[in-house]
Amino acid sequence: MVQATALPRNETGIETVVGILKQRFGDRCQTGASIREQHGHTTTYIENQLPDAVVFPHSAEEVSEIVKTCALHKVPVIPFGTGTSLEGHVNAPAGGISVDLMQMNKILAVHASDLDCVVQPGVTREDLNTHLRDQGLFFPIDPGANASLGGMASTRASGTNAVRYGTMKDNVLALQVVMPDGEIIRTAQRAKKSSAGYDLTRLMVGAEGTLGLITEVTLRLQGIPEAISSARCSFPSIDAACQAVMMTIQYGIPVARIELLDALSVSAANVYSKLDLPETPLLLLEFHGSERGVVEQAETFGTIAEEFGGSDFAATTSTEERNKLWQARHDMYWASHGLRPGAKGLSTDICVPISKLAECVTAAADKAEEMGLISPIVGHVGDGNFHCLPLIDMDNPEEIAKAEEFVGWLNDLAISMDGTCTGEHGIGQGKRPYLLKELGPAMKYMAAIKSALDPDNIMNPGKII
């Protein structure tokens, strides 16, 4: 695994807090090695740094109690959802208390006529959508994993639908947050827009638990469109596929999804998801609208695709076919690992202005090949966001060094193109050096905000700042 810096531990404080929490929460405070290991690790490529205990609260009041106890004794608090973050977000480099929010999994209210809902942080996106379906509503944000909505807010997640519906930043209306001193606040009312003071909602979205712990999320919902159609189209090269994406976006076709899989990814998906797709760069699309609207959109896209040598264009309104394709897309992280069994993927997450997309993806593919890396590429290309996933033997330090060199090179390339090192995964532990390169002078003020709200640095220390 990739090493992470350990931070000084407050042994006395930790011992005291674990004692208090055990007494207070009984079986809901666990200190066994395997549960602690699971709560520090999960899908990241970064080495495991265990918390000292895992607590399972049932309410904001209980979270507040935990945070107040930790604050008093200056002990770290690390929020935990499904553990599907990728940049070491749930590691405990200074030890401390992992707060597992998955027992706070109630859907508190669905305001169908306002197109919003209020959920606890442990509700997953799939749970929410299952609950909403009967009411003709859905929540569009879909990272690959079936992540918790609190975690998705914390990492400013997005996914395949972001090109049309935005990211968590655009879809969180308000939050309830337990602040670093244990106080419970609400960041906004439920109105659709507001100019009422500093935007604490957006400050907490993407703060990765370093400024407070989210205990309730008010989300915007969407009506299930009258018609949905999906399409796929193969291209002779990555460049051709990206050129088609760029023109689709610039034409203003309101695609709901437009996803790229390179040839390597298609071959991985064919195996993992039992598909039979041509093994060349592929675009997967989805269109939302009226019956006539989705036909119009698919036709316009078809014309664009043809211009760039697209072939095997197939549009369908069959729900079954559509679900199969999108399930395969969501399983790509796991499917890709099949390309090199035993290896671990180091996901990159750059996002560039759309005009740079073709140049950037092509350069990334060329560089990986030049470096001898097996590195499939998938991407939410309508937003200029894509992931290379170099598959690395984590017992081989040379390979790790090579992968890190590739990741660094790619992040630098994105930054030089006025893009970002992370479109949706967040900074965590892994991307901190690149955040500094990307936003340099702004970091001083992020640090000032962190110090002002969390002077003892107890909230998820070692992440972002």
Place this chain on the structure above:
Amino acid sequence: MVQATALPRNETGIETVVGILKQRFGDRCQTGASIREQHGHTTTYIENQLPDAVVFPHSAEEVSEIVKTCALHKVPVIPFGTGTSLEGHVNAPAGGISVDLMQMNKILAVHASDLDCVVQPGVTREDLNTHLRDQGLFFPIDPGANASLGGMASTRASGTNAVRYGTMKDNVLALQVVMPDGEIIRTAQRAKKSSAGYDLTRLMVGAEGTLGLITEVTLRLQGIPEAISSARCSFPSIDAACQAVMMTIQYGIPVARIELLDALSVSAANVYSKLDLPETPLLLLEFHGSERGVVEQAETFGTIAEEFGGSDFAATTSTEERNKLWQARHDMYWASHGLRPGAKGLSTDICVPISKLAECVTAAADKAEEMGLISPIVGHVGDGNFHCLPLIDMDNPEEIAKAEEFVGWLNDLAISMDGTCTGEHGIGQGKRPYLLKELGPAMKYMAAIKSALDPDNIMNPGKII
């Protein structure tokens, strides 16, 4: 006028800074009474609190110089755009330096293929749209006034198109900001989405110049739709009009604009804009999409309107007719003043969840009548946001008291409905007591952020916090 609290003045510091700036900026540092009066006042209903000097910088570096000078001597800095804010945002309750940004009015870049642009803060929304038109692009956010884009970012402005295109929060990609210590930062790269650290962009949008001074704005742009049609429809009551709005939103019709004018507003518009509309509650709409799409949308709305007793439904694709209607809508602030010449309007700005819209607008109209106030109502009702504009004789303390009672009652009503006291105007000086009612415990953390970034409280003091 409504009185505003004066804050302690740092006379020595102010005198020193004015001397330095006069020497440094020559004619671009003005101290005449009338120019100072103009820079503290403009469209607000709050009494004039003059700055001590007005400086006209040409670059971020010059702004940085001004802020560093003020920071050294602990003298207030108040940013100024077109002065069209409504809540005393540009007043100088502790004196200090008004920084007029209107000479920083260059459009620095239009990245047509990325659908974004970079502008200086003094570019107005109309200037930008004139510049963009030839490229088939537009910037959708349109407060009534032809405001500056820096000012619009600072107040988190929106307007009639927000129901479809969002507010400034959704349309600012990145900012260049001169921080309270004079350092120049960039809050984000130009990528369409990002999870790179705290969202300083969104923190600065709506901060009303209290955390820094915006010197560059990167904005998302939209392609001019293939087809635009507009429509108007009269209703027997405010309730009926609002019910039609609620159903339109709940049906997911992607209206670009849906605006309410009450009967009083229609009569004011008829006079001011030489129209001949039936003097009953009116909805104005606009649809954006493909040729077929806008027809579909208008038809679906027509069916809904009929259900609620809508009459005189008229849709048109004529640009001239459309512009005439929307110009009338944008002129409503001035038109309303014609209802009572010599009086001053005290604009309210509440925004409630859409399910509460009919109840809330009706209650507001009834209350104004009960209190004997002349108070036309207009609103961006698709977002649940509307403005009552009680027209007050500002020389009559009893009337002012009555208006303030009405405003307070209405803000409390909105807050009780999980809404906000301000959908788009901001807090400024006028709405501070309501912000406290609305977000209570959260205010402590807003204040902590303010103190961390601006420990001497020099950036637009007396606003928000």
